[in-house]
Amino acid sequence: MAPPGKEDTNDERIPFMQRLLDNPFLLLFLGVAMPAILYLIWGIMEIIQIPVAR
Amino acid sequence: MATASDFRTCPTTGLKVHSAAENLIKANAVVAVVFLAIGGLFGLLAALTRWQAVHILPADWFYLALTAHGLDALLVWIIFFEMAVLYFASAILLNSRLAAPKVGWAAFWLMLIGALVVNVAVLQGGSSVMFTSYVPMKAAPHFYLGLIVFAVGALLGCGVFFGTLVIAKEEKTYQGSIPLVTFGAVTAAVIAVFTIASGAIILIPTFLWSIGWISNIDTLMYKLVWWAMGHSSQQINVSAHVAVWYAIAALVLGAKPISEKISRVAFLFYILFLQLASAHHLLAEPGLSSEWKIFNTSYAMYLAVLGSMIHGMTVPGSIEAAQRAKGYTKGIFEWLRKAPWGNPAFSGMFMSLVMFGFIGGISGVVLGTEQINVMMHNTLYVPGHFHGTVVAGTTLAFMAITYLVVPLIFRRHIMFPGLAKIQPYLFGIGVLGLSVFMMGAGTLGVSRRHWDISFADAALSFDYPPAAFLMMTLNGISGILAALGGLAYIVVVVASVLFGKRVEGKIELGSGAGAAVAKYGSAGTLKIPGTAVLVAVFFTCFVLYYFVNWKYLSELWPMK
Numbered sequence: 001m002a003p004p005g006k007e008d009t010n011d012e013r014i015p016f017m018q019r020l021l022d023n024p025f026l027l028l029f030l031g032v033a034m035p036a037i038l039y040l041i042w043g044i045m046e047i048i049q050i051p052v053a054r
Numbered sequence: 055m056a057t058a059s060d061f062r063t064c065p066t067t068g069l070k071v072h073s074a075a076e077n078l079i080k081a082n083a084v085v086a087v088v089f090l091a092i093g094g095l096f097g098l099l100a101a102l103t104r105w106q107a108v109h110i111l112p113a114d115w116f117y118l119a120l121t122a123h124g125l126d127a128l129l130v131w132i133i134f135f136e137m138a139v140l141y142f143a144s145a146i147l148l149n150s151r152l153a154a155p156k157v158g159w160a161a162f163w164l165m166l167i168g169a170l171v172v173n174v175a176v177l178q179g180g181s182s183v184m185f186t187s188y189v190p191m192k193a194a195p196h197f198y199l200g201l202i203v204f205a206v207g208a209l210l211g212c213g214v215f216f217g218t219l220v221i222a223k224e225e226k227t228y229q230g231s232i233p234l235v236t237f238g239a240v241t242a243a244v245i246a247v248f249t250i251a252s253g254a255i256i257l258i259p260t261f262l263w264s265i266g267w268i269s270n271i272d273t274l275m276y277k278l279v280w281w282a283m284g285h286s287s288q289q290i291n292v293s294a295h296v297a298v299w300y301a302i303a304a305l306v307l308g309a310k311p312i313s314e315k316i317s318r319v320a321f322l323f324y325i326l327f328l329q330l331a332s333a334h335h336l337l338a339e340p341g342l343s344s345e346w347k348i349f350n351t352s353y354a355m356y357l358a359v360l361g362s363m364i365h366g367m368t369v370p371g372s373i374e375a376a377q378r379a380k381g382y383t384k385g386i387f388e389w390l391r392k393a394p395w396g397n398p399a400f401s402g403m404f405m406s407l408v409m410f411g412f413i414g415g416i417s418g419v420v421l422g423t424e425q426i427n428v429m430m431h432n433t434l435y436v437p438g439h440f441h442g443t444v445v446a447g448t449t450l451a452f453m454a455i456t457y458l459v460v461p462l463i464f465r466r467h468i469m470f471p472g473l474a475k476i477q478p479y480l481f482g483i484g485v486l487g488l489s490v491f492m493m494g495a496g497t498l499g500v501s502r503r504h505w506d507i508s509f510a511d512a513a514l515s516f517d518y519p520p521a522a523f524l525m526m527t528l529n530g531i532s533g534i535l536a537a538l539g540g541l542a543y544i545v546v547v548v549a550s551v552l553f554g555k556r557v558e559g560k561i562e563l564g565s566g567a568g569a570a571v572a573k574y575g576s577a578g579t580l581k582i583p584g585t586a587v588l589v590a591v592f593f594t595c596f597v598l599y600y601f602v603n604w605k606y607l608s609e610l611w612p613m614k
Contacts, residue, residue, distance in 0.1 A: 018231070020322075021231070021237070021318050021322065022232075024219050024240050027240060027241075027244055027322075027325055028216070028243075028244050031244035031245060031247070031248060031329075032244070032247060032248045032251070034325075034326050034327070034329070035248055035282065035286070035330055035332075036248070038349065038354065039329065039330050039332060040252070040278070040279065040282055043278045043333075043342060043346055046342050046343055047278060047341055050274075050341050
């Protein structure tokens with residue numbers, strides 16, 4: 001039983017990092033988006049800007 | 055929907071085991087070991103061919119063997135075993151039923167059919183394009199098709215894993231956060247999804263090109279997207295084998311991570327940054343800017359390396375904490391001296407940890423630095439590096455956990471315990487030699503994937519220094535040692551699964567092993583002086599080797 005004056009802590013706000021780490025689908029989004037943008041899309045943009053040889 | 059009769063309770067760990075998950079773990083693990091045997095045989099042939107005095111295969115067979123070795127050992131064995139790890143880390147560790155077992159079996163059969171088709175394509179001789187299959191080299195269409203089918207199967211397996219996480223949460227089979235080993239498996243599965251998607255983006259058009267529906271594939275574009283699959287597939291391995299390290303430490307010694315939060319953040323660094331390291335394969339490409347290269351390697355990759363260094367401290371730290379709690383407190387290293395070195399699960403895991411850090415990790419940072427990469431780019435140093443990560447790191451860790459999977463999941467006692475005891479040492483020393491001597495030869499300029507370093511019938515001759523030939527000889531001898539270690543593993547595992555005495559009741563594991571591996575929680579101590587000394591030794595080696603390479607670079611391009 002909770003001590004007097006203390007409410008049940010179930011509704012305590014869960015820290016942001018814990019919410020992030022407990023959400024596998026958010027992690028999936030981040031784990032796909034980061035390399036897709038920084039490695040793939042950025043790399044593809046650079047390659048398509050190479051002038052075509054004449 | 056699973057019923058109570060679909061579950062058994064493991065008498066050793068107390069975990070509920072869903073029979074559908076257990077059967078899929080068995081099937082994936084068995085097929086993995088078969089492909090390890092095939093891939094290992096081709097690897098031995100490749101090593102003996104590059105040993106100039108033996109030079110066992112003619113050129114066409116050498117490139118065929120190298121292709122088969124890369125595909126079977128680097129992809130098929132490891133991804134099949136990782137599927138077993140994903141099902142174990144989800145359904146078993148979370149006390150849950152497996153989501154959609156039929157989809158799990160569809161995944162298994164697709165992967166198996168894909169792997170067989172690729173192997174047939176390679177053995178037919180028209181697809182000796184090696185693991186990277188760089189265009190414009192063209193393989194037979196069923197080579198690419200087999201890879202695509204295999205990848206679709208692996209993606210379905212990842213779907214089953216994520217589905218099981220949802221079910222476990224919905225049905226409240228665990229409380230609070232998922233355990234660390236499962237979190238490591240989440241990391242591996244996330245990276246696997248990116249890897250497989252990248253594979254689809256590049257392999258589907260390449261397949262269409264191979265059947266003539268597309269006229270041209272840009273070579274640089276191919277390399278860029280292919281490495282998002284090729285290198286990221288190795289990052290799945292890193293995440294999975296780190297999870298396996300934590301699992302073995304928990305199961306053998308009852309070790310809990312020093313800090314769950316810190317270890318989970320280290321896995322988060324993998325999720326965010328590890329896949330960007332693919333760029334180090336493109337550091338010598340003129341079509342990509344220095345900004346792209348340096349951001350993806352020398353900045354982002356270092357954050358992933360930081361993740362590995364955290365694991366490199368917390369895994370031995372958790373072992374030290376568990377050992378000290380048992381009373382091994384004399385001096386700095388009694389905990390390590392009195393560790394169960396005769397248990398192949400522990401010895402294999404610890405050697406995997408040390409070699410991954412010292413060999414694969416340090417050489418990976420060197421290769422990921424644009425300026426010093428140029429000295430070793432596309433030399434034999436590169437296979438030396440990844441034999442330190444994927445073979446010494448992943449394969450040895452997977453071999454180690456097999457010694458727990460056989461009694462816990464197959465419920466068979468390990469046969470030939472004497473052979474099992476020396477197997478990790480035999481394989482580990484062999485792989486250590488392979489990595490170090492290939493890196494040595496690469497430093498002397500020996501190119502990778504070359505059939506004949508004497509250039510006997512070349513129009514323009516070139517002589518490598520005699521030390522390079524010595525390195526290749528030592529590499530061949532190390533290959534034989536590693537092959538013997540691999541053979542010992544296969545003999546022990548196959549004999550145990552087929553003829554091992556049935557396990558009745560409990561097997562001997564660390565105290566509190568079930569809770570340590572399947573519950574969120576930390577060791578809650580930082581009294582780990584031995585680990586601090588090991589980490590200091592690691593950093594000293596790291597800094598010395600890193601700056602020695604800059605010294606080499608200054609000699610290559612003298613500033614006057």
